[in-house]
Amino acid sequence: MNETDMGADLEKVLIAKADIDAKLQELAAEIDRDYAGRDLLIVGVLKGAVMVMADLARALSSNVTMDWMAVSSYGAGTKSSGVVRILKDLDTDIAGRHVLIVEDIIDSGLTLSWLISNLGSRGPASLEVCTLLRKPEAAKVRIDVKYTGFDIPNEFVVGYGLDYSEKYRNLPFVGTLAPHVYGG
């Protein structure tokens, strides 16, 4: 599906694929610089961060290792439950490692705060965060996000890994859904 053939479910494109690509190149260059000479482990948060991880990892010129964690914070709807559960833990022992968490989006920041304290307690040499998208609410919580792609308005977005009831993850851009999709 492309931007001119969005289908009736989409309201608008918020961030075009070319802008995502360019931003990930920028972030990768920063990460390459910051971690020069160090072994970096990038940790993707499933399922939303799959696209960001894949494209960011390929934009990096340093040799990184990759691992995945799956946590649940949202149900099938659009509201954060505040409860985080580990559905899949890391395969890697991160003690003494330089770890970069890669996120798709930070909204309330609840998921990320929890993740930072969970991974932080495992004794990494360093722990930083990279997110493609950040909503205004995220600015209210005390999370130090070192690499941010785009600050977006407080709208529910889909695409580029982000879903609504498990759909729309494979859109190559970030967009919003038409009200009728939510039953409006």
Ligand code: 5GP
């Ligand atoms: P937080 O805990 O920061 O409120 O939310 C984190 C998780 O909620 C994200 O990893 C994502 O799965 C989901 N989420 C938050 N905002 C959105 C959104 O606008 N669209 C979608 N599809 N998921 C979102």
